[in-house]
Amino acid sequence: MCAGDDKNCPDFELHHRQFKETLDRERRSFLRSSFAAAGGAAAMTAGGISLVTPKMAAAAEKHQPAQRSYHHLPANADTVHWGYFSKTLKPRVEINSGDFITIEALTHHANDDAERMVTGDPGVESVYLWTKEKKGVNRRGAGPMDASLFGRGPGEGLGVHICTGPVYVRGAEEGDVIELRIIDVAPRPCANPKYPGKAFGSNAAAWWGFHYKDLITEPKPREVVTIYEVDATGERNWARAVYNFTWTPQTDPSGVVHKTIDYPGVPVDHSTVKENHGILKNVRIPVRPHFGVIGLTPKEADFVDSIPPSYTGGNIDNWRIGKGATMYYPVAVEGGLLSVGDSHASQGDSELCGTAIECSLNGTFQVILHKKADLAGTALEALDYPMLETKDEWLVHGFSFANYLSELGPKAQSEIYNKSSVDLALRDAFRKMRKFLMTTKKLTEDEAISLISLGVDFGVTQVVDGNWGVHAVIRKDIFAGGES
Amino acid sequence: MCAGDDKNCPDFELHHRQFKETLDRERRSFLRSSFAAAGGAAAMTAGGISLVTPKMAAAAEKHQPAQRSYHHLPANADTVHWGYFSKTLKPRVEINSGDFITIEALTHHANDDAERMVTGDPGVESVYLWTKEKKGVNRRGAGPMDASLFGRGPGEGLGVHICTGPVYVRGAEEGDVIELRIIDVAPRPCANPKYPGKAFGSNAAAWWGFHYKDLITEPKPREVVTIYEVDATGERNWARAVYNFTWTPQTDPSGVVHKTIDYPGVPVDHSTVKENHGILKNVRIPVRPHFGVIGLTPKEADFVDSIPPSYTGGNIDNWRIGKGATMYYPVAVEGGLLSVGDSHASQGDSELCGTAIECSLNGTFQVILHKKADLAGTALEALDYPMLETKDEWLVHGFSFANYLSELGPKAQSEIYNKSSVDLALRDAFRKMRKFLMTTKKLTEDEAISLISLGVDFGVTQVVDGNWGVHAVIRKDIFAGGES
Numbered sequence: 001m002c003a004g005d006d007k008n009c010p011d012f013e014l015h016h017r018q019f020k021e022t023l024d025r026e027r028r029s030f031l032r033s034s035f036a037a038a039g040g041a042a043a044m045t046a047g048g049i050s051l052v053t054p055k056m057a058a059a060a061e062k063h064q065p066a067q068r069s070y071h072h073l074p075a076n077a078d079t080v081h082w083g084y085f086s087k088t089l090k091p092r093v094e095i096n097s098g099d100f101i102t103i104e105a106l107t108h109h110a111n112d113d114a115e116r117m118v119t120g121d122p123g124v125e126s127v128y129l130w131t132k133e134k135k136g137v138n139r140r141g142a143g144p145m146d147a148s149l150f151g152r153g154p155g156e157g158l159g160v161h162i163c164t165g166p167v168y169v170r171g172a173e174e175g176d177v178i179e180l181r182i183i184d185v186a187p188r189p190c191a192n193p194k195y196p197g198k199a200f201g202s203n204a205a206a207w208w209g210f211h212y213k214d215l216i217t218e219p220k221p222r223e224v225v226t227i228y229e230v231d232a233t234g235e236r237n238w239a240r241a242v243y244n245f246t247w248t249p250q251t252d253p254s255g256v257v258h259k260t261i262d263y264p265g266v267p268v269d270h271s272t273v274k275e276n277h278g279i280l281k282n283v284r285i286p287v288r289p290h291f292g293v294i295g296l297t298p299k300e301a302d303f304v305d306s307i308p309p310s311y312t313g314g315n316i317d318n319w320r321i322g323k324g325a326t327m328y329y330p331v332a333v334e335g336g337l338l339s340v341g342d343s344h345a346s347q348g349d350s351e352l353c354g355t356a357i358e359c360s361l362n363g364t365f366q367v368i369l370h371k372k373a374d375l376a377g378t379a380l381e382a383l384d385y386p387m388l389e390t391k392d393e394w395l396v397h398g399f400s401f402a403n404y405l406s407e408l409g410p411k412a413q414s415e416i417y418n419k420s421s422v423d424l425a426l427r428d429a430f431r432k433m434r435k436f437l438m439t440t441k442k443l444t445e446d447e448a449i450s451l452i453s454l455g456v457d458f459g460v461t462q463v464v465d466g467n468w469g470v471h472a473v474i475r476k477d478i479f480a481g482g483e484s
Numbered sequence: 485m486c487a488g489d490d491k492n493c494p495d496f497e498l499h500h501r502q503f504k505e506t507l508d509r510e511r512r513s514f515l516r517s518s519f520a521a522a523g524g525a526a527a528m529t530a531g532g533i534s535l536v537t538p539k540m541a542a543a544a545e546k547h548q549p550a551q552r553s554y555h556h557l558p559a560n561a562d563t564v565h566w567g568y569f570s571k572t573l574k575p576r577v578e579i580n581s582g583d584f585i586t587i588e589a590l591t592h593h594a595n596d597d598a599e600r601m602v603t604g605d606p607g608v609e610s611v612y613l614w615t616k617e618k619k620g621v622n623r624r625g626a627g628p629m630d631a632s633l634f635g636r637g638p639g640e641g642l643g644v645h646i647c648t649g650p651v652y653v654r655g656a657e658e659g660d661v662i663e664l665r666i667i668d669v670a671p672r673p674c675a676n677p678k679y680p681g682k683a684f685g686s687n688a689a690a691w692w693g694f695h696y697k698d699l700i701t702e703p704k705p706r707e708v709v710t711i712y713e714v715d716a717t718g719e720r721n722w723a724r725a726v727y728n729f730t731w732t733p734q735t736d737p738s739g740v741v742h743k744t745i746d747y748p749g750v751p752v753d754h755s756t757v758k759e760n761h762g763i764l765k766n767v768r769i770p771v772r773p774h775f776g777v778i779g780l781t782p783k784e785a786d787f788v789d790s791i792p793p794s795y796t797g798g799n800i801d802n803w804r805i806g807k808g809a810t811m812y813y814p815v816a817v818e819g820g821l822l823s824v825g826d827s828h829a830s831q832g833d834s835e836l837c838g839t840a841i842e843c844s845l846n847g848t849f850q851v852i853l854h855k856k857a858d859l860a861g862t863a864l865e866a867l868d869y870p871m872l873e874t875k876d877e878w879l880v881h882g883f884s885f886a887n888y889l890s891e892l893g894p895k896a897q898s899e900i901y902n903k904s905s906v907d908l909a910l911r912d913a914f915r916k917m918r919k920f921l922m923t924t925k926k927l928t929e930d931e932a933i934s935l936i937s938l939g940v941d942f943g944v945t946q947v948v949d950g951n952w953g954v955h956a957v958i959r960k961d962i963f964a965g966g967e968s
Contacts, residue, residue, distance in 0.1 A: 451769070
């Protein structure tokens with residue numbers, strides 16, 4: 001089934017009308033929302049100090065059309081790329097600085113329970129389409145298309161996330177910074193009429209998890225998938241487990257047997273697994289909707305594995321990258337080429353078992369371009385890592401390797417999986433926070449180091465994404481005594 | 485000058501009267517406080533689920549006298565041990581389960597600015613007394629008394645913290661658990677009339693800091709001490725920097741030259757250092773008063789370095805171990821032998837430069853003994869690590885080595901400094917949280933692992949205490965749906 005954008009589809013007219021209606025509903029809903037009513041983006045930064053000063057905002061506005069546009073980028077087989085970032089991709093939409101855009105993000109774990117996460121949803125169905133003859137999205141990863149490496153399927157071995165995009169930001173060039181304001185995040189409702197008002201997600205405790213070689217009960221090792229239910233209205237702030245099952249070998253439509261979770265989107269045949277219901281009874285998982293993957297496209301390689309996060313963002317997996325947060329990314333290629341994916345209903349710092357509650361979400365963003373020439377002497381000058389700002393805090397993201405693509409040489413994309421440690425990520429986070437305080441707050445190195453020891457908290461972002469992460473958090477009100 | 489406890493002092497009568505008056509004032513103040521008025525300790529746990537169930541509390545009460553006593557353990561040369569825990573120490577006070585006690589804790593960095601942190605304070609002066617002929621406290625560390633190792637002074641090389649105690653808890657035996665409720669924490673006011681209403685602390689960015697070999701500005705390497713001012717009333721919730729100075733070689737009263745900060749309590753001669761005032765201008769450090777060191781005494785060695793934290797607690801350096809928190813410690817030796825030290829006005833997760841705002845504090849505690857026989861089937865059964873409970877959260881403390889004294893063999897106390905990593909501490913924290921959820925909440929391993937990935941945050945406690953730490957935090961309201 002097409003998503004209203006395949007003119008060869010016999011039902012194109014019907015689908016296209018449906019798609020336009022959905023889009024219009026989203027847009028009207030957005031414009032009516034309390035956000036817009038309260039003064040829109042201008043109201044966002046009123047609560048605290050922002051890295052973007054009024055002067056910087058004025059400079060950025062010069063590059064913006066007078067009229068803001070609103071865009072909607074649905075997720076379907078034509079608008080996603082699966083498992084990689086690539087500067088060779090054709091942009092799915094072009095926008096201007098200042099524009100708003102709703103981007104639908106799909107979880108790459110939807111086929112763990114197709115009945116709850118795929119069935120009846122045209123966009124998801126078009127992406128997950130996989131018969132012996134045809135795949136809606138053939139390449140799933142940055143690996144070889146002939147699947148010679150492991151024989152699992154095209155793109156195998158490197159990358160897993162369904163990414164919607166890329167979005168081309170007009171005027172963006174290397175050295176610029178893109179400010180991405182996350183205006184709203186909402187769960188994608190289940191389209192199966194059996195489950196009205198609900199959304200679902202999957203948590204896979206998988207072979208790449210930190211726990212995997214450290215299990216204490218039998219059978220060992222094992223991979224366990226837990227399906228969670230989320231309130232689709234977003235009003236109930238906790239999720240609950242529905243059931244879990246231990247992964248058994250699954251034969252995909254191409255005939256390949258997957259003994260472990262080794263290829264994205266393999267459909268799970270529920271007649272081959274034992275569903276354990278009544279688990280995690282009375283446990284309420286705090287919901288923290290966010291995007292595991294948001295990033296611009298790096299320049300170092302044509303196809304870049306979506307798993308390891310790096311200097312242009314990507315799979316950072318910080319649960320704070322949700323509604324109300326602002327991210328700053330350095331632009332590496334023309335147009336920036338922004339993509340969004342790996343949406344999560346909930347995750348703890350460390351994402352220990354390998355995944356979060358992987359759950360499709362819609363995000364509404366405003367994109368602001370800051371030109372390199374306007375950044376001299378500002379907090380964003382020479383930004384070379386993805387930076388997070390919330391109402392109350394600034395966060396820098398440290399990785400085991402700040403830019404593994406350039407640091408680890410030609411084999412970077414495989415080497416990164418063998419060389420990560422939290423110690424290295426902590427050191428990178430320390431260096432970035434020191435730089436931030438010295439450049440943004442004009443502290444001496446000794447002032448910065450003392451302040452870091454007393455007022456900065458370091459947390460383990462994730463230890464499962466190849467390039468492990470540590471984030472450093474500093475509260476804005478530390479500077480409430482006035483600018484240094 | 486004696487602290488009212490040296491009968492050979494010519495002014496013993498006067499000092500003893502002063503000491504008793506101070507103690508009475510503390511006691512009256514405590515009994516009058518809003519804490520006591522609000523129903524005392526019983527009110528503490530009303531806000532949330534506690535690990536101690538009513539049944540456990542009833543079992544514990546059987547070992548308590550009907551009447552609670554209140555004790556005051558001042559800090560002076562006779563009540564502190566410097567740089568080590570030891571099962572050979574004579575207890576400074578004996579208390580019953582259920583009793584309250586105020587323990588004065590002194591910073592071991594007071595001599596970085598004696599004028600602000602030593603002068604005029606009899607207790608501190610008695611501890612820091614050091615002339616060519618005499619030291620108030622001679623041994624400073626778990627190392628050799630003949631100082632043959634480095635020639636710095638007695639006890640050199642292993643341990644730094646001034647610990648007040650030990651407190652003997654009647655009836656405590658190996659296998660029991662001591663619950664320590666932190667009722668109140670208050671800064672120790674500066675006794676120098678030049679600085680009324682203020683308290684001070686020192687932050688040393690020292691050679692054992694995570695930053696030390698990674699400095700970017702000259703001169704390299706260097707150690708920098710920053711003196712901070714804290715509101716002694718505890719009403720202003722931020723601290724500010726007064727000045728900093730770069731460490732220069734200091735000659736101690738015994739004639740030993742200290743090129744670096746290599747021996748505890750070396751007096752800094754301020755005529756030899758350059759004070760830089762006007763630093764960290766307008767920066768407000770959030771105050772989080774807590775105790776870096778609280779611990780029972782381990783059984784594995786006669787003298788145990790105070791720096792590496794371990795299974796009986798000690799130098800955990802978690803800023804959440806402050807007012808309102810409850811710690812649970814496994815008892816390793818008869819009486820438990822509780823000591824308190826390394827008091828901090830403020831610290832961030834990681835304590836990156838090597839120290840916090842090291843600042844003398846008074847703590848008021850209630851001590852509850854839980855006998856091994858009463859723990860079967862409870863959350864505290866077979867507890868083998870220091871556990872933290874706050875109103876809203878439970879925290880387990882992971883270390884690079886859960887019990888380095890037994891794991892690293894006869895040379896454990898030196899080996900530990902070469903073998904730590906955050907990765908190891910993260911693994912230990914994961915294992916402890918998994919055990920906690922499986923035993924306390926009766927989850928299966930698969931349920932526990934999924935919950936950890938979604939609802940548990942892992943933070944870097946410290947990377948400077950030899951045995952590095954990671955804490956795992958879980959919110960109590962996750963279980964608000966009812967007990968599993």
